[in-house]
Amino acid sequence: MIDEEDVGEDVDESDTVNEASQDASDVPSFSYVASVVIEKPGKGSLMTEVEGRSGSFLTQRLIYIRNNQLAVDSTAEGDWQRRGVYHGPALQHLEEDIQEDMEKYFDARGINAELAEFIPKYIEYRERLAYINWLENVKSFVEA
Secondary structure, three states: OEEHHHOOOOOOHHHOOOHHHOOHHHOOOOOEEEEEEEEEOOOEEEEEEEEEEOOEEEEOOOEEEOOHHHHHOOOHHHHHHHHOOOOOOOHHHOOHHHHHHHHHHHHHOOOOHHHHHHHHHHHHHHHHHHHHHHHHHHHHHHHO
């Protein structure tokens, strides 16, 4: 979740990490879906699900949700209510300049190739931790 007040409109290029030097083989090759929510206090939220693959994102739709709490509500009721919100047109059906503006908007907020490369590494890291924890629990159970 990104709080709009924490992000300035100008992005300092010197603050970005040069990812070109990274080996592409470092990025796991599986695809994933991640939910992205950008909040503006008192103004609502933009929500999208992105499909990440090969170090990039594919965004299908951009949903405006008036209630910030509803945008992040992980309950079944919250999910049900979000399904009733208009999901907007498919982004690829919008004019090209609007698509480019949305890409710039996301990029300025860190929703870019760098994040698309980080997420699968983080998924693998969390999976490894869960596996180690599972092994320890099974060992503890068997030894008891």
